[in-house]
Amino acid sequence: MxxxxxxxxxxxxxxxxxxxxxxxxxxxxxxxxxxxxxxxxxxxxxxxxxxxxxxxxxxxxxxxxxxxxxxxxxxxxxxxxxxxxxxxxxxxxxxxxxxxxxxxxxxxxxxxxxxxxxxxxxxxxxxxxxxxxxxxxxxxxxxxxxxxxxxxxxxxxxxxxxxxxxxxxxxxxxxxxxxxxxxxxxxxxxxxxxxxxxxxxxxxxxxxxxxxxxxxxxxFSADAVRIQIQGVSTHPGFAKGKLENALKIAADLLASLPKEALSPETTDEKDGFVHPTRLEGNQDQAVLEFIIRDFTEAGLHEKETYLQNQLNDVLAGYPGSKADFVVKQQYRxxxxxxxxxxxxxxxxxxxxxxxxxxxxxxxxxxxxxxxxxxxxxxxxxxxxxxxxxxxxxxxxxxxxxxxxxxxxxxxxxxxxxxxx
CATH class of the missing domain: 3.40.630.10 (Zn peptidases)
Known part of the structure; x- marks a missing residue:
């Protein structure tokens, strides 16, 4: 040229x-x-x-x-x-x-x-x-x-x-x-x-x-996870023993994730991660969105299972609440x-x-x-x-x-x- x-x-x-x-x-x-x-x-x-x-x-x-x-x-x-x-x-x-x-x-x-x-x-x-x-x-x-x-x-x-x-x-x-x-x-x-x-x-x-x-x-191979949390809502003035705040459930899930691993800010090379990208809601309902990344499909599934288990552990403390856990494939x-x-x-x-x-x-x-x-x-x-x-x-x-x-x-x- x-x-x-x-x-x-x-x-x-x-x-x-x-x-x-x-x-x-x-x-x-x-x-x-x-x-x-x-x-x-x-x-x-x-x-x-x-x-x-x-x-x-x-x-x-x-x-x-x-x-x-x-x-x-x-x-x-x-x-x-x-x-x-x-x-x-x-x-x-x-x-x-x-x-x-x-x-x-x-x-x-x-x-x-x-x-x-x-x-x-x-x-x-x-x-x-x-x-x-x-x-x-x-x-x-x-x-x-x-x-x-x-x-x-x-x-x-x-x-x-x-x-x-x-x-x-x-x-x-x-x-x-x-x-x-x-x-x-x-x-x-x-x-x-x-x-x-x-x-x-x-x-x-x-x-x-x-x-x-x-x-x-x-x-990377890539999936997205969307978690929709349904809490138990009631008037805060009469909430003792009744209210299960969906935002707090979401916050507990985020707080349960490791701070020294499994995140974009703590990984490099061939290590994958679980990365929250969006949170919105109120005391009744909340939506959490994540992207999951790994170089192998097996690694993706392992991380998704981990996140599902963390969610289940958090929900065990909120017996009246529930959550939908939906995985969407992005690319491979x-x-x-x-x-x-x-x-x-x-x-x-x-x-x-x-x-x-x-x-x-x-x-x-x-x-x-x-x-x-x-x-x-x-x-x-x-x-x-x-x-x-x-x-x-x-x-x-x-x-x-x-x-x-x-x-x-x-x-x-x-x-x-x-x-x-």
Whole structure:
């Protein structure tokens, strides 16, 4: 890709200014209509590139095709996928991206505050050791009051730039390529309305990873648990011996969980967790929601049984109360599928090496759209996008990492054609 003028950063700076935050409490698809604002822009940009097969469907999914340039008939169709929504954890409205050119290695102070009494946001090298690999590079951050949106608009911009490169360099041999941009990944519904038959791809890659050169081929397996507690309600003035407060039952359950283990803040590597995410209610009824994570299905079931037993122990002290315990499957470890299709990982690792990088396979303590896509029939590991400190006001990405991601996407297309 010598002498190519990358477009990824310019695209990224446009995309992050569009608020696409998803909403976990919404029951609509997509969960927020504003996600389609970016999707419509992507459609227009693809049309401007000369893509004729491009569609935005009613659910907010963008499908597009880059036609094959190879004469080989047996090249698999490859899909590149990223999500347009940003996390509900931190606001994505009014993002003001800042490029810190030729970063010198010092802590990065962000200029804006929600109000004068707030402490300034400082991206400290001690807290972000991956920054040590970026000295001399150009770092993009938000201004201090919002997230940046590199998760996953960096991936969106990189796929769009790779599409632009391939369309303007027809001499690069590749098979048919499908692009997929999804809503609602951050709320666990990114593939809920994907039409796999319409997508028509054999293998896929999400561009939604972190550090330069990494490929993630293993994720958590994930379930959600919803506990609805029915207490015994009565007037508090006449409650002695009668009232069983649902909120106190919920609080007792939370207090029974270990403080030094089994939580996100006390685990790493291959350790799973039980994580409360929501509590609401009153003395009569309360609802507790949890996410359960482990790298194996057996580990998930073990943690769910543990939580059920803790609930039963708490309810033993409230004989008039009861609770419903409902488990909902979210996604499974994509390694189960990818191990059956080694070429999808091997070809990506080769593409990373051809970009002059050290290719590293990693497990991710989370999930991507690729987790579900893999079990829907599209084996789909996750390639780095360069995003760091996601879901926070200290999110950052480097220009040079984004450009390398573009190069890797192009290389993936090349490798599949060569090895067909």
């Amino acid at each position: 010598e002498n190519y003028t990358f477009t990824a950063v310019d695209r990224f700076l446009r995309y992050v200014r569009i608020d696409t935050q998803s909403d976990p409490q919404s029951t609509t698809n997509p969960s927020t209509e504003k996600q389609k604002d970016l999707s419509r822009l992507l459609v227009q940009e693809l049309l401007d590139m000369g893509v004729t097969d491009v569609e935005l469907d009613e659910w907010g999914y963008v499908y597009a095709t880059i036609p094959a340039t190879t004469d080989k008939a047996n090249v698999p169709t490859i899909c590149f996928c990223s999500h347009v929504d940003t996390s509900p954890d931190v606001t994505g409205a009014g993002v003001k991206p800042i490029i810190h050119e030729r970063w010198n290695g010092a802590d990065i102070s962000l200029p804006d505050r929600t109000n004068p009494a707030d402490p300034a946001q400082v991206i400290r090298v001690a807290d972000h050791p991956d920054l040590l690999d970026q000295i001399g590079n150009d770092i993009i951050t938000a201004s201090g009051t919002t997230l940046l949106g590199a998760d996953n608009k960096a991936g969106v911009a990189e796929i769009m730039d790779a599409a632009h490169y391939l369309l303007t360099h027809p001499g690069v041999k590749h098979g048919r390529i499908r692009l997929l941009f999804t809503p609602d990944e951050e709320v666990g519904r990114g593939t809920e309305k994907v039409d796999i038959q319409k997508l028509g791809a054999d293998f896929g890659y999400t561009i939604d990873g972190e550090s330069l050169g990494t490929l993630e081929d293993e994720t 470890n994509m390694k189960e599928v990818l191990d059956q299709h080694p070429a999808v990982v091997d070809n990506a690792l080769e593409a990373i090496r051809r970009a002059g990088l050290s290719a590293r396979r990693r497990s991710i303590r989370g999930g991507t759209d690729g987790s579900r896509l893999s079990f829907m029939g599209l084996p789909c590991p996750n390639i780095f996008a360069g995003e760091h400190a996601f879901h926070s006001r200290q999110e950052w990405v480097s220009v040079q990492d984004m450009q390398k991601a573009v190069e890797v996407i192009v290389n993936v297309a090349r490798v599949w054609e060569e090895r067909a």
